[in-house]
Structure formats: structure tokens, C-alpha cells
Amino acid sequence: IDKRFYLNRVSLALAAAYVGASTAPASAEDSPRKLEVIEVTAQKHAQNVNEVGITVSAFNGEQLKDLGVKSSQDLAVHTPGLTVNETSATGVPLYTIRGVGFQDYSTASSSTVGLYFDEISMPYSVMSRGIVFDVQRVEVLKGPQGDLFGRNTTAGQINFISNKPTEDLEMGFDLGYNNFNESELEFYVSNSISDSVNGRFSLKTIQSDEGWQDSLTRDDKLGKKNQLAMRTMFDITLNDDATLLLNLHYVKDKSENTANTTYDGTIVGLAEYDQPYLGLADYVLPTGANFGEIPPWYSTGDATKADWTNSYTNPSTGETWDIRPQRDNELKGVSAKLDWQFGDVSFTSVTGYDHFEREEANDWDGSASVDSSNINVTDLDVFSQEFRISGETENLLWIAGVYYSKDEIDESYHYFMADSYFGLAAAAFSMPTAFVEFPITELDTTYNQQTESAAIFGHVEWQLTDAFRITSGLRYTEETRDWSGCTYDAGEGSLSNFLNGAFGASLAAGACGVVDDNPVSDTYIFNLLGTQNINDAFHLTDDQIKTNRWMGKIGADYAFNKDILGYATISHSFKSGGFNGANSNTTSQLVPYDEELLTSYELGIKATLLDGSMQLNASTFYYDYEDKQEADVDVTFVGNIAGLTNIPESEIIGAELDLNWFPTDNLTIRLGTAYLDTEIKEWEAVDVSASQWPNTVYRDASGGTLAQSPKWSHNILAKYEWEVGNSYIMDVALDYSFQDDTSGGVQPERATESFSTTNVRVGIGSILGTWRVTLWARNVTDEYYYQAAYRGGNGPYVRTAGLPRTYGVNFNYNYF
Incomplete structure (x- = not known):
């Protein structure tokens, strides 16, 4: 079907929705209960979400609790058009809105989705894995914003807004327990400290000493949790015209990570595995003790079944490493927001600093083999400062400001691969490669990245008539990113020995092992072969990229009456380039x-x-996507490994519908649906089968779809509540979500199947809202599903399964 024809049809459907809406009967007798209006700050000033001429999905704190949203990743289940997944085992969540996402697992990769916590940008998604708690609301802004938000992004924004300090005493707690022996406690207290200072303290902790995943090959469980998050806020009145909001926050996470499940790739049209690894020898070699049997770590259909490696001892040095999937992450931060009124002009300063560090182990391959495991040690500092002024007259609202940010990442990515094709498996499978004589057992990739960004922006909303408003915005950004790094021999000599054997070098243990394959370089490998300077071809890479870009938007909205708003927007945005933080063999992999x-x-x-009991929102959109950042493969002297590139041209067409309705005083209906049609229009991707280093062959990849772009996604919630006597209120709720399958882009191993989940809950509490008990069950049908699939490092194909049926109880108490 012609996409522009489709867009026209959807536009006509929106017009029909307006006609139907404008003529629908409104009867106070039939639907007396009105929907709660959520106030958002999607355009840096307070507005009724239904009066903002952009597409926003908003959830208040109570809705988030009811839906069981404990992290930013949980939002995706209840927000059509938003997906959150992983494409590796590095602990980096990847956010995609309406098909706009970047499938890179490197810590140093900026997200296409802007992540903001109390107006402070978290530019790296690894920082977003903390607990969501004591939240006033969450706003999911869909589409490029183009003007008001600090860090350049293309997909949209997710804004988390915390509850603020109150003058009167408020306090409460929430206790929870589930069938995996997981307990949680959330607590808050808010009150005035003095005549000019209000304070609020909140915390949440989640603890589990059992876990939910069972090893397929031994008596072992995985999934323990030890999470703590705290926030202290002070709302200070400086004088009659100025207030200062201080926010101190802390997150500590010493939990175990989720393990992958390995499966036979032939069930989805792939080979059984991509490359052999040592654990397969007994099952696929005719001389193997278990030849012809199914490896016991293969599994599908049961989310609790997986496998992983707990420790690794290097065969040469005898050094033992703890590589059980686990994390020790810590985030410490402070922010300050100053609001000062000067007559008709408001001045706002928003300052933020966050320090994030982690030591995290993950298992890629989903087995007890050491085909692919890693330990990431990360140290990350982010500082940002925004100054803005704003004013409002009868017909005009304006905002102008400047933004500056600076961040630095230091990371060590220690990689274990002794049982892989590149390690000891080559000899076990009698493969004619150099790895038989010189197996590579470990790698250590370290890098430093420093980013500095400055922007100036302006935003104007002009009320031309009572019904017609024009909104426009413009932003200019200058960004500089410096990167320095290398993949080193890990100190045990295996990488250096391989390179010495393959190229005649004399590299010592611990040396940089990245080969210079740039033909115009003074240290080009093929110009130094056989010379005494051969070691010079292996060196650290230093590079810098600069970006200077305008972006902006223009929109118009028209109020057909006090209840119907139509809007149209054109917006343009960009996301700056970057560097590959994964293991590298050649300098061509490190070209930004x-x-x-x-x-x-x-x-x-x-x-x-x-009569206010129903809210119906609908939108349709067309994206012209240029140079989309995407994962591909790089051709190196050891084979094809992870790489990053740009897709020159692609497009996305879609539509969304969002319905909130009180059919009766007792019944709540919430419905959301999203449609996506993505197409790669132009891309010469690497032809893996035809390429051999140093020559790379390309193939036409146009006509395919973008990764993480389900054609359909839906969610529906139905909640019925009624009074019990004169003192209690009881409710029963059911919510259902569906996500269509995805293609995986040009990497079919990343494809996912469609899935749905159903959650139910029953609650009873005080009619005054002081206490409530809730019994709940999530994924009540125990559906097996996975939101991520990929090649598990070097050899196997793996999936990351979602949680199985989980049920529990919560008790909530509030004093106000």
C-alpha cells in the first residue's frame, strides 16, 4: 500500500473522529463522573495535557502504582509506541519511540530518547536503571521536540517528575511481597521545616534473597535483589519572588542480573548456532560423549529456565574471576532549581550533577561455557546548567534560554572468551585457523570519552484568536566529543601472542591490540609487515567529532470548541554522532x-x-529519517564482529489512539493503540558472506524494516470500583498489553515474536484514602515472551525472557 495514501486515509479518519466527537451527546445523567486532568510541563510551563498541541502519554503516581511500574523499562508495557529492550548483556537498556532508537549496547552511546529526572538530563541510558518511586507523574513525549530540551535527541522524551515538599504534614508507606520472596518498602514524609523551608524525604528498597531463574544444568538460582533509592528535597522560599528547590538523590543496586536463554536457531530459520563453542563439542562432534543429544542448556517456553557462568579461571595464569551475572551500581546526584520573578518576567536556573559508577558482570551466551562473559567497570560524571527566562502577555507566551552540559566516561570492558571459536574451541573442533595455535582467552577494552555541549533556544506560543494558536521554537547546538581507547591484551598474553603469530609483531602482554588498517595512515599494517616497525601498527586511537546544528519546530492548534483541539506540527531534530565502545580489532571499527x-x-x-467523562486523543505522523544510527557488522582479521554505522535514508509512518473513559461512576476504561510502518529506503549494509578482511563487500538492504518497530501495539485497562458500606471502597482491575513481532532490522537473530501479558488486581481500602490492601498478579497466564534476542557474543543465539507469572500483596498507608 502506498504510504502517502495511508497517511491521507488516517488524516481523514482523524477528521471523522472530530465530526463524531463534536456531535456526540453529552449527558450529565448518563456519565456524571469526570476524568482527572493531568497537568504537564512538556513545554517547560504548566499546561493541561489535553490542551497541549503535541502527543503526550501521561501517568500520575497512583496510575503507576496500580500498573506495577517500578522502573523506566516497565513504562513500555503500558505505552504504545514505546519499547525498551537490550541487544546484549552489558546492562544497557535501549529505548525506542515510534521506531526511532539506536541498537548499540555500549555504555558511551547516547540514547535517542531523552531521559529527564526532575528536569535533569540523564544522557546515557545505563544511568536510568534505578527504581521509580514517590513520583507525581511521568510524561512520555512522542516525536522530536526540537527546541526546549537540553540534549539533542530524535525519538522524544520521558520526563519523571517527583512529588514535591508540602507545608502540611504528609507521610505514608507501602509494603509489598511476592511469590519470589521479593519484599519492598516505600516510605515518604513531607512537612514544613521552618517558615520558609518545606522538606520531603522518600525512599524505596526492594530485597530478595532467592531469585526467580533456575539453572538448566545444576542446582543454582539467579535473580537476588538488593536495591535502595533515596531522595531528599528542600523547597526554600528565598523572598516573596524567589524559590529554590534542592534535590539530593542516591541509588544503590547490588542485585543479580538476568541470564540469557540459549536456543536452537533452526526454530527461527537460522543455523543451530553461529559459531561453535567448547560446550557444544560433546553434543555435535561424532566423537562426543553425548553426540546427537540436545544440549541441556537449550530452552524455550519456560522463562524461569536459563544458564550462566559463575566463575572463570584463566588456564595460563591461574587467576580466577567472579563472573556471575550481578551488579554493584551507585548513582549519587544533586540538583537545584531557582525560580525568580522579576515583574512580568520569570527567571529559572536548573543545575544538575550526577556521578554514576558500577562494577557489573553479565553472561552473553546463556550457558556454563565461557564463550562470552564480561565485566564492565564504569565511572561517569554528568554536569548540566540551564538558564531560561520566560514571560506571558494576554496573547503571547515566550521562553528563551541557554544550556550547557559536560560529561566524562571512563570504562573498562573486560571480556572473557576462552571457550569460544576464537579461543579453545578452534582446537576442539579441529578448525583450520590460527586460533588453534594462538587461542584468545581474554580482552580488556578501555576508553575515555568527554562530551561538551552548549545550546541557545527560544520558544513562542502566539494566541492569534481565542481558538487559534501558533507554536514555534528554534535551538542551536554545538557539541564536541573526544574519544580515546583501545582493546588491550588482558595481561595474560593471549591477544599479544595471537597478533605476534599472525603479523610477526613482538607485542608484550598488556599491549594495545588494535590493528591500523587505514591505507592512508603512516602506520598502515600492510606497509609495516616484515619491518622492524611492525609494532607501530598496533596503537591507541584518539579522535574528536564536532557537531553544529539548528533544530526546531512549528505547530498550530485550533480549538473547535472548549472540548475539541486539533493540532499539526512540523519538527526537526538531530542526535550527534559517536564512537564504538565495544571490543575492536581494527582502527576502521573506531571511525565515528x-x-x-x-x-x-x-x-x-x-x-x-x-461531559468530561471521556478523553479521546488520536494522531498520525510521517518521519523522514536521515542517517539513522544503526548496528551493523565490521569485517576484521578475526571475522565479523559488532559495528556501528548510519542508514542513509529511511521513513516511518504511523498512527496512535488513546482513550480514557468513565462509562459509569464505577467503571474506568483506558485504551491505547499504535501502528508503525517503517521502511529502509537506502542502505548498503555489509555482506557478511562475501566479505573478507581487509576487503568489505556491501549489499542492498533497502526495503527492510527498522529494528524494534512492532507494527501494532495495544494496551487496555478496565477497572471497576464500588463502595462497601460507608467506610470502604473496593476495586477489581484487569489490564492487557500486546506487542507485535519485530524484524530485528538487517540482523535476523534480533527479531522478536509477538507477545501479550495480562495483569489483574483486587483492592480494598478506606474511602478516605488512608489505607489500601491490594492482591495482584502480573502475566497471569504465565506467557513465555522475550523482548530481546541476539547472537550471544561469539557463538550461540540467545533470548532474554520476560518475567513469568508473578503474584503478591501490597499494603499502603497514608497520613495527611
Whole structure:
């Protein structure tokens, strides 16, 4: 079907929705209960979410608790168009909105989705894995914003807004327990400290000493949790015109990570495995003791079954490493927001600093073999400062400001691969490669990345008539990113021995092992072969990229009446380029990828119907996507490994519908659906089968779809509540979500199947809201599903399964 024809049809559907909305009967007798209006700050000032001419999915704190949202990843289940997945075992969540995402597992990769916590940007998604707690609301802004938000992004934003300090005493707690022996406690207290200072302290902890995953090959469980998050806020009145909000926050996470499940790739049209690894020898070699049997670590259909490696001892040095999937992450931060009123002009300063560090182990291959495991040691500092002024007259609202940010990442990515094809498996399988004589057992990739960004921006909302408003914004950004790094021999000599044997070098243990394969370089490997300077071809890479870009938006909205708003926007945004932080063999892998550009055209309507008891929002959009940043493969002297590139041209067409409705005083209905049609228009991707280093062959990859772009996604919630006597209120709720399958882009091993989950809960509490008990069950049908699939490092194909059926009880108490 022609996509522009589709866009026209959807536009007509929106017009029909307006006609139906404007003529729908409104009867106070039939639907007397009105929907709660959520106030958002999607455009840096307070607005009714139904009066903002952009597409926003908003959840208040109570809705998030009801839906069991404990992390930013949980939001995706209840937000059509938003997906959160992983494409590796490095502990980095990847966010995608409407097909706009970057499937890179490196810590140093900036997210296409802007992540903001109390107006402070978290530019690296690894920082977002903390607990969501004591939240006033969450806003998911869909599409490029183009003007008001600090770090350049293309997909949209997710804003987390915390509850603020109160003058009167408020306090409460929430206790929970589930069938995996997981307990949680959330607590808050808020009150005035003095005549000019209000304070709020909140915390949440989740503890489990058992876990939920069972090893397929031994008596071992995985999934213990030890999470703590705290926040202290002070709302200080400086004088009659100025206030200062201080926010001190801390997150500590010493939990175990999720293990992958290995499966036979032939069930999805792939080979059984990509490359052999040592654990397979007994099962696939005719001389193996278990030849012809199914490896016991293969599994599908049971989310609790997986496998992993607990420790590794280097055969040469005898050094033992703890590589059980686990993390020790810590985030410490402070922010300050100053609001000062000067007559008709408001001045706002937002300052933020966060320090994140972690030591985290993950298992890629889903087996007890050491085909692919890693330990990431990360130290990350992020500072940002925004100054803005704003004013408002009868017909005009304006905002202008400047933004500056600076961050630095130091990371060591220690990789274990002794049982892989590149290690001891080559000899076990009698493969004619240099790895038989010179197996590589460990690697150590270390790098430093420093990013500095500065921007100036302006935003204007002009009320031309009572019904018609024009919104426009413009932003100019300058960004510089410096990168220095190398993949080193890990100190045990295996990489150096391999390179010495393959190239005639004399590299010592611990040396940099990246080969210079740039033909115009003074240290080009093929110009130094056989010379006394051969070691010079292996060296650290230092590089810098600079980006200078304008981005902006223009929109118009028209209030057909007090309840119906139609809007149209054109917005343009970019995401700066970056560097590959994964293991590398050649300098060509470390050439930076370019910035990506996205131009969005969107039409939408927001209709408040049935005397305020129904809210119907619908939108349709077309994205012109240029130089999309994407994962591909790099051709190296050891084979094809992970690489990053740009897709020159692609496009996305889609539509969304969001419905909130009180059919009766007792019944709540919430419905959301999203449709996506993505297409790669132009891309010469690497032809893996035809390429051999140093020559790379390309193939036409146009016509394919983008990764993590389900054609359909839906969610529906139904909640019925009624009074019990004069003192209690009881409710029963059911929510259902569905996500369509995804193609995996040009890497079929990353494809996922469609899945759905159903959650139920029953609650009873005080009619005054002081206490509530809730019994709940999530994934009540115990559906096996996975939101991530990929090649598990070097050899196997793996999936990361979602949680099985989970049920529990919560008790909530509030004093106010």
C-alpha cells in the first residue's frame, strides 16, 4: 500500500473522529463522573495535557502504582509506541519511540530518547536503571521536540517528575511481597521545616534473597535483589519572588542480573548456532560423549529456565574471576532549581550533577561455557546548567534560554572468551585457523570519552484568536566529543601472542591490540609487515567529532470548541554522532558514526467528550529519517564482529489512539493503540558472506524494516470500583498489553515474536484514602515472551525472557 495514501486515509479518519466527537451527546445523567486532568510541563510551563498541541502519554503516581511500574523499562508495557529492550548483556537498556532508537549496547552511546529526572538530563541510558518511586507523574513525549530540551535527541522524551515538599504534614508507606520472596518498602514524609523551608524525604528498597531463574544444568538460582533509592528535597522560599528547590538523590543496586536463554536457531530459520563453542563439542562432534543429544542448556517456553557462568579461571595464569551475572551500581546526584520573578518576567536556573559508577558482570551466551562473559567497570560524571527566562502577555507566551552540559566516561570492558571459536574451541573442533595455535582467552577494552555541549533556544506560543494558536521554537547546538581507547591484551598474553603469530609483531602482554588498517595512515599494517616497525601498527586511537546544528519546530492548534483541539506540527531534530565502545580489532571499527537527522510531520486531535467523562486523543505522523544510527557488522582479521554505522535514508509512518473513559461512576476504561510502518529506503549494509578482511563487500538492504518497530501495539485497562458500606471502597482491575513481532532490522537473530501479558488486581481500602490492601498478579497466564534476542557474543543465539507469572500483596498507608 502506498504510504502517502495511508497517511491521507488516517488524516481523514482523524477528521471523522472530530465530526463524531463534536456531535456526540453529552449527558450529565448518563456519565456524571469526570476524568482527572493531568497537568504537564512538556513545554517547560504548566499546561493541561489535553490542551497541549503535541502527543503526550501521561501517568500520575497512583496510575503507576496500580500498573506495577517500578522502573523506566516497565513504562513500555503500558505505552504504545514505546519499547525498551537490550541487544546484549552489558546492562544497557535501549529505548525506542515510534521506531526511532539506536541498537548499540555500549555504555558511551547516547540514547535517542531523552531521559529527564526532575528536569535533569540523564544522557546515557545505563544511568536510568534505578527504581521509580514517590513520583507525581511521568510524561512520555512522542516525536522530536526540537527546541526546549537540553540534549539533542530524535525519538522524544520521558520526563519523571517527583512529588514535591508540602507545608502540611504528609507521610505514608507501602509494603509489598511476592511469590519470589521479593519484599519492598516505600516510605515518604513531607512537612514544613521552618517558615520558609518545606522538606520531603522518600525512599524505596526492594530485597530478595532467592531469585526467580533456575539453572538448566545444576542446582543454582539467579535473580537476588538488593536495591535502595533515596531522595531528599528542600523547597526554600528565598523572598516573596524567589524559590529554590534542592534535590539530593542516591541509588544503590547490588542485585543479580538476568541470564540469557540459549536456543536452537533452526526454530527461527537460522543455523543451530553461529559459531561453535567448547560446550557444544560433546553434543555435535561424532566423537562426543553425548553426540546427537540436545544440549541441556537449550530452552524455550519456560522463562524461569536459563544458564550462566559463575566463575572463570584463566588456564595460563591461574587467576580466577567472579563472573556471575550481578551488579554493584551507585548513582549519587544533586540538583537545584531557582525560580525568580522579576515583574512580568520569570527567571529559572536548573543545575544538575550526577556521578554514576558500577562494577557489573553479565553472561552473553546463556550457558556454563565461557564463550562470552564480561565485566564492565564504569565511572561517569554528568554536569548540566540551564538558564531560561520566560514571560506571558494576554496573547503571547515566550521562553528563551541557554544550556550547557559536560560529561566524562571512563570504562573498562573486560571480556572473557576462552571457550569460544576464537579461543579453545578452534582446537576442539579441529578448525583450520590460527586460533588453534594462538587461542584468545581474554580482552580488556578501555576508553575515555568527554562530551561538551552548549545550546541557545527560544520558544513562542502566539494566541492569534481565542481558538487559534501558533507554536514555534528554534535551538542551536554545538557539541564536541573526544574519544580515546583501545582493546588491550588482558595481561595474560593471549591477544599479544595471537597478533605476534599472525603479523610477526613482538607485542608484550598488556599491549594495545588494535590493528591500523587505514591505507592512508603512516602506520598502515600492510606497509609495516616484515619491518622492524611492525609494532607501530598496533596503537591507541584518539579522535574528536564536532557537531553544529539548528533544530526546531512549528505547530498550530485550533480549538473547535472548549472540548475539541486539533493540532499539526512540523519538527526537526538531530542526535550527534559517536564512537564504538565495544571490543575492536581494527582502527576502521573506531571511525565515528555520523549524526542522525529526523523531520516529523504530525496531525492530531484531542477531544473531551461525554461531559468530561471521556478523553479521546488520536494522531498520525510521517518521519523522514536521515542517517539513522544503526548496528551493523565490521569485517576484521578475526571475522565479523559488532559495528556501528548510519542508514542513509529511511521513513516511518504511523498512527496512535488513546482513550480514557468513565462509562459509569464505577467503571474506568483506558485504551491505547499504535501502528508503525517503517521502511529502509537506502542502505548498503555489509555482506557478511562475501566479505573478507581487509576487503568489505556491501549489499542492498533497502526495503527492510527498522529494528524494534512492532507494527501494532495495544494496551487496555478496565477497572471497576464500588463502595462497601460507608467506610470502604473496593476495586477489581484487569489490564492487557500486546506487542507485535519485530524484524530485528538487517540482523535476523534480533527479531522478536509477538507477545501479550495480562495483569489483574483486587483492592480494598478506606474511602478516605488512608489505607489500601491490594492482591495482584502480573502475566497471569504465565506467557513465555522475550523482548530481546541476539547472537550471544561469539557463538550461540540467545533470548532474554520476560518475567513469568508473578503474584503478591501490597499494603499502603497514608497520613495527611
